[in-house]
Amino acid sequence: MINFVIIGGGWRTEFYLRIAKAMPERFHISAICVRNAERRRYITEKFNVKVLSSLEESLQKPFDFIVNCINKEDISDLSVELADMGYYVLSETPVIKKPKQGHCYEKIQVAEQFHLKGTYQALKKIIDTGVIGNVNHIQLSVAHDYHAMSLLRFLLDDYEKPNLISSHILDDKMVRTHGRIGEFAEKTEEITHQQNKVYQFKNATAIYDYNIEQYFSPIRKERILIRGQRVKLKTIRFDI
Structure with a gap:
């Protein structure tokens, strides 16, 4: 069983939710973090899942990696921040704006299909x-x-x-x-x-x-x- 956390509530998030719904024997969503209240309600109603607003709370349950699906302006910074905290990240694009030394980029993979x-x-x-x-x-x-x-x-x-x-x-x-x-x-x-x-x-x-x-x-x-x-x-x- 693959356990992962989703951060973000946009259009791209729904692809991962559909995957987990279609193959529950292989994929389990440990937590979903969405800060926008309207999108939280939308995802809760459409997919019948509990959606959290706190990143810290979302990272409490065991998981293998984090799927980063937030907006394109902030996605790179969040991926680097999470990787530096020791988490493995599967990031939607764009992945890294300007690589700099001293960060754990090896923990970040790009969702390029x-x-x-x-x-x-x-x-x-x-x-x-x-x-x-x-x-x-x-x-x-x-x-x-x-x-x-x-x-x-x-x-x-x-x-x-x-x-x-x-x-x-x-x-x-x-x-x-x-x-x-x-x-x-x-x-x-x-x-x-x-x-x-x-x-x-x-x-x-x-x-x-x-x-x-x-x-x-x-x-x-x-x-x-x-x-x-x-x-x-x-x-x-x-x-x-």
């Missing part, structure tokens, strides 16, 4: 067979920021810091139809932003091209292009 998804595992297996030859270029439009960089490093098997060649943010006028909660009752036309970056890795170039709307929009879906010496791989997802 994109490279474990079936599509990307399958692409990596194809690459590793050598059938497409050495990969010399990737165009990635499936996730934002650090998630995208994690995927690029995984697919290229290159974990050194790449050189940033260029970076642009472009306006993308579109009708917003979906979000985290599902389909919007009212669809509105808005100007969104498409971020485009070109990187030079050791043996390949890469283009990161992403609009945050792609996570939920049926008209802005993910796509990948991988060019090898012999074969080009291309994936596009259509939901319309």
